[in-house]
Amino acid sequence: MAGIDPKFGEALKNYGAINFNACYNCGTCTAVCSLSTPENSFPREMVRLSVLGMEEELTASLKPWLCYYCGECTTYCPQTAHPGELMMSLRRWLTSKYDWTGLSGLLYRSLPLSIIAFVLVAIGVISFAVSQQFNQETIMHYGHYFEMIAIGTVFLVVLLPNIIRMWYFVIQKPGKKISLMTYLKTSGELFVHMFTQKRSLGCDDNKFRWFEHLVLVFGYLMLLFTTVFLDWFGSENLFIIVLGYIESALIFIITVDFVYSRIQKKREVSKNSQPSDWFFVIWLLLMGLTALLVRLFIDLNIIQSNLWMYLVHLTVLAQWALIIVPFGKWTHFLFRSFAMYFEALLAKAR
Ligand code: SF4
Ligand code: SF4
Secondary structure (H helix, E strand, O other): OOOOOOOHHHHHHOOOOOOHHHOOOOOHHHHHOOOOOOOOOOOHHHHHHHHHOOHHHHHOOOHHHHOOOOOHHHHHOOOOOOHHHHHHHHHHHHHHHHOOOOHHHHHHHOHHHHHHHHHHHHHHHHHHHHHOOOOHHHHHHHHHHHHHHHHHHHHHHHHHHHHHHHHHHHHHOOOOOOOHHHHHHHOHHHHHHHHHOHHHHHOOOOHHHHHHHHHHHHHHHHHHHHHHOOOOOOOOOHHHHHHHHHHHHHHHHHHHHHHHHHHHOOOHHHHOOOHHHHHHHHHHHHHHHHHHHHHHHHHOOOOHHHHHHHHHHHHHHHHHHHHHHHHOOHHHHHHHHHHHHHHHHHHHHO
16 A cells, blocks of 8 residues: 655645645646646646655656646635645655755755855866966866766766656556557657647747747757857857857846746746746856856957956856756756656557
């Protein structure tokens, strides 16, 4: 029989859940949720499992990832049990369950620890600059390689094992049988959802928001490609230079809008921002802004006398690559895409 843990609710509050114990199981939230289906009914079931503390069922479930936090369920809940926020909290909690290092959970639960991690990375970057006697050429040279090495290492050491753990929890452990051919034939789902997040169109009444997300994903991936593989900061090719400016400006403009929206708190999704939400949007904003300024300083030929600008950018980049990407909210982008893929596999198995 499945285990029940009455203390689970308390633990989930550390991930942002609010008042979900007030739920009296009326089902209004599931009825109004436009993404809920008879095969994948939520969020009421998730609220019940959370109240009972049925961790094993929750860990094996993909439903928290099928929610795109439009907030309708929270708006109509007669008990103010915040089912939308519960789904968001479960996504954070699941991220910590998938993470073999245990760092995701620690950073989600503790703001001081998150701040310490950010400070340690900043100290690392400054120490590196001191060890190189603030030599601009050497620092920028290693900074470029750092991006490549950090991306590869984080993917191989943290993200890939965590995706495998997610697969184990939702497919292998519950004993679902899926043929290799089905995995291959369905793999397109992964990339479609990763790049388009098209499922959110069924939920969010704000199509502009979806469009902003789409531009942000492409802008971010393109800027990564332009800086890492086209060496934007070292390039003299006009096309590459302009391309980098456009990408970094797009990231900056869209993230300013996201930050503004979180400050305004008009939409459900923006009302209860956790530190991890703030870190994500602010660091994305800083990445776009500092990358743009570094390239501008290079074009104005003032980067040598203003190396601090590059060091600020490198610090933001290192914090992003070593904290937010492997252990923070960035992982939601990855896990949600794989959740869509796994769900398509399970649908075929059904
Ligand atoms: S609408 Fe509120 S009270 Fe009703 S089932 Fe959903 S969470 Fe519970
Ligand atoms: S936030 Fe929106 S998508 Fe998520 S469960 Fe509630 S109504 Fe459904």
